[in-house]
Amino acid sequence: MVRRIHFVLALTSLLFSCEKMKTKPGSPTSELIAESFLSWNGDSLPAYPEGKPKISIVKVTIPPQSELPKHYHPVINAGVLLKGELTVVDVHGNVLEMKAGDPIIEVVNTIHxxxxxxxxxxxxxxxxxxxxxxEIVVKETPMK
Structure with missing residues (x-):
């Protein structure tokens, strides 16, 4: 309960400071692009791993009229489509249509x-x- 109160206070402080920054012309701004406990298809995100953390940032380029191979991610990941358009499809038939600027909170351990x-x-x-x-990307059958 105490941790939750501290989290809410910290979040409130952050939001207040972001709003404050927006009121000054010519000042830096901050914009929340995406935030969720769920992936784009509605699945709950898993707990973070307990091992040594490793952050990876990857830019993926998909040529026009082409398709990525079916794969899954065993780790939490999120991205922003910088350019173009992308349709993401999971094995359950869920579809996400993206255009430049759209965020995605990706599915974990689900082939897509x-x-x-x-x-x-x-x-x-x-x-x-x-x-x-x-691994951050696996091209084989997932755990679920």
């Missing part, structure tokens, strides 16, 4: 793939919260 149906390359910047010696 992306398709670029557009006429320009799609670029997505993805942040992975993994652990040392653990």
């Amino acid at each position: 793939f992306g398709v670029n149906k557009g006429s320009e390359a799609a670029e997505i910047l993805v942040f992975y919260a993994g652990e040392a010696n653990k």
